[in-house]
Amino acid sequence: DAGVTQSPTHLIKTRGQQVTLRCSPKSGHDTVSWYQQALGQGPQFIFQYYEEEERQRGNFPDRFSGHQFPNYSSELNVNALLLGDSALYLCASRTAGRSWGYTFGSGTRLTVV
Amino acid sequence: AQKITQTQPGMFVQEKEAVTLDCTYDTSDPSYGLFWYKQPSSGEMIFLIYQGSYDQQNATEGRYSLNFQKARKSANLVISASQLGDSAMYFCAMRGRLTGGGNKLTFGTGTQLKVEL
Numbered sequence: 001d002a003g004v005t006q007s008p009t010h011l012i013k014t015r016g017q018q019v020t021l022r023c024s025p026k027s028g029h030d031t032v033s034w035y036q037q038a039l040g041q042g043p044q045f046i047f048q049y050y051e052e053e054e055r056q057r058g059n060f061p062d063r064f065s066g067h068q069f070p071n072y073s074s075e076l077n078v079n080a081l082l083l084g085d086s087a088l089y090l091c092a093s094r095t096a097g098r099s100w101g102y103t104f105g106s107g108t109r110l111t112v113v
Numbered sequence: 114a115q116k117i118t119q120t121q122p123g124m125f126v127q128e129k130e131a132v133t134l135d136c137t138y139d140t141s142d143p144s145y146g147l148f149w150y151k152q153p154s155s156g157e158m159i160f161l162i163y164q165g166s167y168d169q170q171n172a173t174e175g176r177y178s179l180n181f182q183k184a185r186k187s188a189n190l191v192i193s194a195s196q197l198g199d200s201a202m203y204f205c206a207m208r209g210r211l212t213g214g215g216n217k218l219t220f221g222t223g224t225q226l227k228v229e230l
Contacts, residue, residue, distance in 0.1 A: 033216070033218075035218075040222075041222060042117075042206075042220030042222050043158070043218070043220050044220075045219070055216060056217060058217060088156055092158070092218075100148070100163045102148075102218065104157055104158035105157065106155055106157040107156040109156070
């Protein structure tokens with residue numbers, strides 16, 4: 001049973017560019033959340049998707065956007081990259097009926113130069 | 114607003130000994146859940162244990178137990194019989210039913226645990 005799959009694992013981008021990160025949730029899960037984890041910090045909630053809609057958003061600018069597809073997979077897009085966007089981006093999935101059953105992926109490490 | 118505080122940036126423990134990782138929280142939510150995750154150097158957040166705010170008994174999962182003291186707003190993780198593979202970063206997190214609609218986890222800054230021979 002595959003867990004949460006994220007791609008790519010590592011990414012280097014130039015300041016001002018745009019990036020797309022991808023997440024496939026665990027089998028049977030329909031809700032996807034994205035987190036940003038800066039070096040030495042705990043993860044910070046970006047947003048959550050359910051039924052292809054953004055259901056809740058954390059304190060992140062509009063440069064951060066997302067999408068959920070009918071197969072429950074999700075993308076995180078970041079426009080106009082800043083050096084401060086360098087972080088580990090984690091995807092977490094769960095089923096809507098189990099509010100404590102979060103499963104995380106291994107993340108995408110984004111470096112902005 | 115919710116807040117998680119982990120005051121131990123780093124901890125050392127001898128193999129086979131028990132260790133307690135501290136976590137205190139603050140929330141105005143009457144109903145909430147508390148989590149502990151392990152994050153090895155690979156980056157994946159591995160779920161360890163969950164405690165609901167209305168659970169009467171402390172949660173246990175194998176070698177992990179959660180010492181939940183609601184009045185003191187603490188949710189310490191106890192790892193018994195430490196193993197070398199337990200060396201990792203440990204995060205305490207919470208989810209509130211009202212604050213954030215139960216959708217987001219709020220994390221602490223983590224504790225780096227090193228198990229020594």
